[in-house]
Amino acid sequence: MAEKIRKCAVAATLSAALLNAAALAAVFFYAPVEASMGEAQKIFYYHVPCAIAAYGLLLLSFVMSIAFLSTGQKEYDEWAFSGVETGMVMIACVLVSGATWGRSAWGKWWVWEPRLTSFLILFMTYLSYLLIRALGTGDPRTPKISAVVSIVAFLNVPLVNRAIAWWGSAVHPARIGLEPPMKHTLLLSSFAVALMAASLLLWRVFSARKAEGTEEGNP
């Protein structure tokens, strides 16, 4: 099984590298420069896909946590844990790209804008998940505790989605009007980031399986 995951990870990594090269070329040479924000707007093509990938990974962790609690199978816990770890990388990318974009567009590193703030809340929430995993290493209850935390934490995600409607926003427009080349570039970069996230996830699961195999004397 670990070998199968490794093969998938290699394939995903190679595809992600190719697609990201194409996406970067589209971002810099195909997508037009946005009139009001200038070159800084190009961060958008990676900022939004990272946010979508983060949601996807946290959803995966949520589903796998439910599966783990229902069946008790360790594989589901590995997927859930890896999903959160990779999701945290994506959330960090959203926060860093959001801050950089904010600095270029509005002259401030951090704006307490609802969606960005909601990602900060998600980051803190899942940081506590990682803290539980780190402090409870070796404790047989830790996977169960972290599964419950992952499920409860994911319930915050709909609040993130609805945040812009409930709290109002001065920074992000509710609907973004994009020119066709911008739409194509966003679509391409979304696939590229999704593949990059998938490859990270697969490598993380592979390393967890490998570590487990080594512990059991079955490398």
Next chain:
Amino acid sequence: MRLLRSALIVFGKEIREEARRKESFLASFFFSFISIVLFHFSLDLTGADLSREGSGLLWLIILFAGSLFTGNSFRKEEENGTFQALLLAVSDSGAIFLGKYLANLAFMTSLGFFLLFLSGALLNMPVWNALLPLAFVFTLVNAGYSSLATMISALLSKEKGSALLYPLVLYPLLVPLFMAAAALTGTAMASGPLLGSPWLRLLVLFDILFFVACMLLFEYAAEE
């Protein structure tokens, strides 16, 4: 019906135990009192819009003081070795959650009223003319707070360093609740309309979502 009866037994036990020991109760109330006094000296609230700034301060104190009490709700069972006895006596883990939840809700509500009285009397916050809307907001916020606080307390009670982990896990989960709480408390103090506010919708959604989730997940949190 049986669940409710068992839950009320657990609730009664919690209230009797706290009335006898008083430690968590007194610690939380004293913490709230000293926080109000310290806020008075550390922040110059002269000329500030107390319905806005004051509501944030109030909920910050409730967040910290409340966790002193709620964090102890399962930790004390572990320390005294009574959790297994409780599970055997009640048999339904849902009833334990509900009983502890009601006890935490009762405590948080009394803490809320105590703080409203203190903030009105000592910080001159405009609470006296808005007691009914404030009671409505406090009950809704405390309902959401108690669900998560009870579940996280049970979840971490057997962990090493649970006292350290408890606020770190609980506080980030409570951020949306407290944002809504501060906004609605400010609106209530300024005699603004509560019904129809998007914050109220968020609060009700939070309460329902987390009560159901915690009720369903509690059996896993209570497992050995």
